[in-house]
Amino acid sequence: MAPSISPLDIILSSPGETDSFGYAIGRLLHGGELLALIGELGVGKTALVRGIVAGLDIPAASVTSPTFMIVHEYQGRLPVVHIDLYRLQRHEEAEAIGLSDYLTDDAVVAIEWADRFLELLPEDRLEVRLAHRTRTTRGVRVDASGSRSRSLLAQIKNIMPPTSRSVRASIRSGKRTSSR
Ligand SMILES: Nc1ncnc2c1ncn2[C@@H]1O[C@H](COP(=O)(O)OP(=O)(O)OP(=O)(O)O)[C@@H](O)[C@H]1O
Ligand SMILES: [Mg+2]
Numbered sequence: 001m002a003p004s005i006s007p008l009d010i011i012l013s014s015p016g017e018t019d020s021f022g023y024a025i026g027r028l029l030h031g032g033e034l035l036a037l038i039g040e041l042g043v044g045k046t047a048l049v050r051g052i053v054a055g056l057d058i059p060a061a062s063v064t065s066p067t068f069m070i071v072h073e074y075q076g077r078l079p080v081v082h083i084d085l086y087r088l089q090r091h092e093e094a095e096a097i098g099l100s101d102y103l104t105d106d107a108v109v110a111i112e113w114a115d116r117f118l119e120l121l122p123e124d125r126l127e128v129r130l131a132h133r134t135r136t137t138r139g140v141r142v143d144a145s146g147s148r149s150r151s152l153l154a155q156i157k158n159i160m161p162p163t164s165r166s167v168r169a170s171i172r173s174g175k176r177t178s179s180r
Contacts, residue, residue: 007143019051026055036114039130085113
């Protein structure tokens with residue numbers, strides 16, 4: 001079992017940084033990962049998925065917010081399943097879309113509003129919590145809860161630029177950054 005790992009806290013200062021962060025994650029994926037995306041309306045969950053799919057060699061433009069479609073599937077370096085649980089209320093509805101059937105060893109599964117049905121999801125998942133800070137700045141906490149996601153989080157930490165360390169410290173101490 002991979003050792004436990006502390007969460008990663010970073011700030012994404014622009015949509016472009018969110019895109020790059022997603023792209024970097026996409027490059028690290030092998031298939032079978034579950035990315036649980038959590039955060040309020042308009043916080044950047046779909047924006048992050050766009051970066052992730054670009055990192056899997058899928059044109060980012062093909063990613064739309066799955067508002068009317070609950071599930072979107074893309075094929076790139078790996079199959080990607082993009083799910084948005086926003087409009088689902090009851091467990092039976094989430095079960096009816098066959099949530100568990102999408103969780104295969106091949107596919108990367110990214111779920112927006114995953115917090116609505118966390119108890120239906122496997123334990124081993126990367127939880128990405130986004131929060132509004134300013135109009136263009138988002139705080140992100142990435143946490144892992146199983147061996148596969150812990151190893152992914154360790155790799156994400158490895159590729160983060162050193163400058164983000166001071167930013168992480170400023171988040172922990174509760175200070176806001178001056179970037180707008
Ligand atoms: N740093 C940032 N990262 C990501 N998006 C940002 C950032 N700054 C501003 N934005 C804007 O925030 C919006 C994010 O929209 P997006 O559709 O990705 O959010 P969402 O979390 O998927 O919302 P929903 O809950 O409606 O699905 C976009 O309009 C984007 O341009
Ligand atoms: Mg969205």
